[in-house]
Amino acid sequence: MLKETRFARLTQNSANKICIINTDTLRFVEENETAHQIRLLEPQRFDAGKDRLAQFEVHLPGLLFQMRQGLQGTLDFPFLSNACHDLLGLEPTQIYARPSRFDALIIDEDKASWLDSLRISAQQGQSLNWEGRIRIDAWQDIKWINIRATPQACRGQSMQWTGLMSNITQSKKQEEEIRQSRKQLAELAAHVEEVREQERARIGRDLHDDLGGNLTAIKMMLAQLAKRLPSDNADCTQRISDLDALLDHSIESMHRLAADLRPGILDAGLVAALEWLTQELRHQTGIDFQLASKHTDIALDPKLATGLFRIAQEACNNICKHAKASTVTLLLHNTQSELLMEIIDNGCGMDPEAARSPDSFGLRSMHERSVAMGGTFSVASRQEKGSIISVCIPVLEQLEDCEPDC
Ligand SMILES: Nc1ncnc2c1ncn2[C@@H]1O[C@H](COP(=O)(O)OP(=O)(O)OP(=O)(O)O)[C@@H](O)[C@H]1O
Numbered sequence: 001m002l003k004e005t006r007f008a009r010l011t012q013n014s015a016n017k018i019c020i021i022n023t024d025t026l027r028f029v030e031e032n033e034t035a036h037q038i039r040l041l042e043p044q045r046f047d048a049g050k051d052r053l054a055q056f057e058v059h060l061p062g063l064l065f066q067m068r069q070g071l072q073g074t075l076d077f078p079f080l081s082n083a084c085h086d087l088l089g090l091e092p093t094q095i096y097a098r099p100s101r102f103d104a105l106i107i108d109e110d111k112a113s114w115l116d117s118l119r120i121s122a123q124q125g126q127s128l129n130w131e132g133r134i135r136i137d138a139w140q141d142i143k144w145i146n147i148r149a150t151p152q153a154c155r156g157q158s159m160q161w162t163g164l165m166s167n168i169t170q171s172k173k174q175e176e177e178i179r180q181s182r183k184q185l186a187e188l189a190a191h192v193e194e195v196r197e198q199e200r201a202r203i204g205r206d207l208h209d210d211l212g213g214n215l216t217a218i219k220m221m222l223a224q225l226a227k228r229l230p231s232d233n234a235d236c237t238q239r240i241s242d243l244d245a246l247l248d249h250s251i252e253s254m255h256r257l258a259a260d261l262r263p264g265i266l267d268a269g270l271v272a273a274l275e276w277l278t279q280e281l282r283h284q285t286g287i288d289f290q291l292a293s294k295h296t297d298i299a300l301d302p303k304l305a306t307g308l309f310r311i312a313q314e315a316c317n318n319i320c321k322h323a324k325a326s327t328v329t330l331l332l333h334n335t336q337s338e339l340l341m342e343i344i345d346n347g348c349g350m351d352p353e354a355a356r357s358p359d360s361f362g363l364r365s366m367h368e369r370s371v372a373m374g375g376t377f378s379v380a381s382r383q384e385k386g387s388i389i390s391v392c393i394p395v396l397e398q399l400e401d402c403e404p405d406c
Pocket residue numbers: 318319321322323345347348349350351354355359360361362363364387
């Protein structure tokens with residue numbers, strides 16, 4: 001018999017019993033108390049509790065429910081609050097009478113995930129948290145709902161959940177819009193990068209073929225001119241020699257500029273290009289840059305090769321600028337389905353603040369390039385222990401002809 005007045009009758013449930021809720025904790029307490037016992041409650045306090053509960057129910061952002069799963073897996077609903085019709089398009093009594101009406105609302109594509117969530121929650125005693133779509137034929141509407149509930153084992157090993165169903169269609173739409181606009185931004189960034197790469201290649205070619213050609217022609221003409229000069233004119237000979245040295249310097253600068261824009265060695269493949277990069281950097285900086293690759297060649301789409309090369313180039317530039325490292329390893333490792341590239345330095349490690357800064361365009365562009373190639377990007381770093389930049393891209397088709405590492 002109920003002795004306390006803090007219990008209130010909520011509603012009559014599917015079994016025509018009375019649901020009792022503790023109005024302090026708002027938890028279901030017992031459903032087997034009879035109307036007779038309820039009448040024992042102090043009438044005024046009972047009404048106050050009932051009002052409070054009704055107010056609570058009106059302001060709830062969803063449908064309060066109690067759901068039970070029998071040993072055969074079938075569901076029934078001992079309790080559904082009044083928001084049932086607004087959310088599911090059915091009155092509680094309609095679902096009490098035929099609980100399978102609820103399952104029928106869930107669209108076919110989402111049924112498996114619903115059953116999985118139920119099973120996991122029941123087996124592991126974890127809270128149920130499911131998002132999926134329901135179709136309400138009468139309104140010709142599909143909406144997203146979220147079901148959150150706490151499981152509780154019942155007599156006879158059946159399971160019971162108490163929780164809330166809410167309409168999340170709006171937030172799902174916003175989520176989808178954000179996802180779409182992120183995708184479009186990423187596509188745009190990838191396109192801009194591709195156009196930039198083409199431009200760099202074109203300018204590099206023009207520099208090499210046009211300017212380089214002219215400089216070489218000038219050098220040859222200067223050599224012919226030098227032959228015709230009287231051998232006793234020391235001043236002219238010196239000037240010609242200075243001009244020749246200047247031309248050599250200009251040709252070298254032009255080659256460097258063209259290579260910076262797009263190293264021609266990329267046409268020989270990623271491994272050759274990275275070998276060239278490490279050699280150049282070793283020469284320029286004195287840091288021990290090494291390439292570690294079991295492959296002498298990896299058959300890759302040229303766009304992927306260029307993307308990976310640019311990432312390696314930026315990571316190496318960062319090491320030269322910030323890391324104070326003495327050794328750097330560029331590691332290439334491929335399996336049947338993935339190509340992993342790591343740039344490992346033994347420098348001072350990254351300042352986490354600097355790495356997270358929205359102004360870290362170098363790191364961001366490495367990340368975006370990796371994602372645009374369908375891959376992943378990560379940075380690991382420890383103070384005074386160095387940093388590791390890792391890029392992993394799927395390359396199933398491209399690597400078909402290559403020997404995998406493993
Ligand atoms: N290998 C590294 N070792 C130590 N710090 C690093 C390393 N790589 C990056 N950082 C830190 O991360 C920051 C962000 O790098 P990021 O490449 O985005 O920008 P940046 O090199 O400073 O400028 P930008 O690349 O635009 O010329 C750097 O300023 C530096 O503090």
